[in-house]
Amino acid sequence: MQEKVERIRFSNVSMQFETDAGLLEVVRDMSLSIRQGEFISLVGPSGCGKTTLLNMAAGFIRPTSGSVTIDGKEISEPGPDRGVMFQEYGVFPWLTVEENIGFGLNLKINKHLTADEKKRTIDQYLDLMGLADFRKAYPKTLSGGMRQRLALARTYAVHPQFILMDEPFGALDAQTRSAMHDLLLNVLTEEGKTVLLITHSVEEAVYLSSRVMIISARPSRIREVVDIPFSYPRDRSLLSTPEFNALRSKIYDSVMQEYAAQEALGKATLQ
Numbered sequence: 026m027q028e029k030v031e032r033i034r035f036s037n038v039s040m041q042f043e044t045d046a047g048l049l050e051v052v053r054d055m056s057l058s059i060r061q062g063e064f065i066s067l068v069g070p071s072g073c074g075k076t077t078l079l080n081m082a083a084g085f086i087r088p089t090s091g092s093v094t095i096d097g098k099e100i101s102e103p104g105p106d107r108g109v110m111f112q113e114y115g116v117f118p119w120l121t122v123e124e125n126i127g128f129g130l131n132l133k134i135n136k137h138l139t140a141d142e143k144k145r146t147i148d149q150y151l152d153l154m155g156l157a158d159f160r161k162a163y164p165k166t167l168s169g170g171m172r173q174r175l176a177l178a179r180t181y182a183v184h185p186q187f188i189l190m191d192e193p194f195g196a197l198d199a200q201t202r203s204a205m206h207d208l209l210l211n212v213l214t215e216e217g218k219t220v221l222l223i224t225h226s227v228e229e230a231v232y233l234s235s236r237v238m239i240i241s242a243r244p245s246r247i248r249e250v251v252d253i254p255f256s257y258p259r260d261r262s263l264l265s266t267p268e269f270n271a272l273r274s275k276i277y278d279s280v281m282q283e284y285a286a287q288e289a290l291g292k293a294t295l296q
């Protein structure tokens with residue numbers, strides 16, 4: 026099999042934050058690489074530094090030491106090659122559905138697009154996400170699942186090469202969450218994106234990812250990288266196979282050990 030090219034690389038990354046209680050060491054000497062077309066999930070205890078890592082890849086913050094690069098070039102700021110999606114704040118409440126999808130298309134970076142091309146892209150994503158009947162609606166009138174579909178459409182419409190997602194489905198009910206997983210997998214299979222996802226759901230991580238990285242308690246390092254051997258496209262029948270359940274249990278056990286370590290750390294800090 027041909028080796029896929031490396032796109033994002035964390036090299037010996039450390040991160041410390043100044044806090045009222047002193048210096049907080051969040052990430053210690055972490056190295057990891059993400060290859061073209063991979064779907065990587067980060068799982069680990071709350072507060073271990075997952076969002077901090079994603080923020081570095083997004084270009085929102087820079088590490089205290091070490092480097093984070095895309096195609097060998099140091100990331101120094103956010104860029105249109107990276108679409109970022111959070112649990113909340115994924116959509117602008119003051120814009121309609123179609124204006125939200127069109128937002129990124131109207132930025133300076135896309136000034137080469139004609140009005141016709143923008144409209145076609147907006148229509149395409151309205152259809153793909155099942156939002157065509159709501160194009161003039163404002164986000165507050167949509168359900169949680171529809172808002173997340175809109176956030177996904179907005180992220181996708183500008184065709185980023187990388188999708189960085191921080192617990193994007195955390196607030197959704199189980200059914201909507203499942204529907205979003207399958208929608209995401211469909212779109213990804215069509216467009217071959219490289220994805221970094223943070224999730225607290227081990228099942229979600231195993232179902233969606235090609236590799237799952239288990240992050241340790243603080244100061245975080247990579248405890249384990251688990252290859253997920255199931256081919257794409259995937260469907261929900263995978264969830265009831267013994268292979269899926271074995272991987273889920275194995276990862277869950279590792280994550281729970283790190284949760285216990287993080288909790289002990291919290292108690293030690295409180296003493």
Ligand SMILES: Nc1ncnc2c1ncn2[C@@H]1O[C@H](COP(=O)(O)OP(=O)(O)OP(=O)(O)O)[C@@H](O)[C@H]1O
Pocket residue numbers: 042043044049051069070071072073074075076077078
């Ligand atoms: N700008 C900052 N200044 C000070 N401390 C920070 C800052 N950003 C993050 N932290 C601290 O760094 C630690 C890691 O935070 P981070 O949000 O990366 O964790 P996480 O693994 O994503 O957590 P969760 O799973 O709960 O979202 C936390 O203790 C947090 O309080």
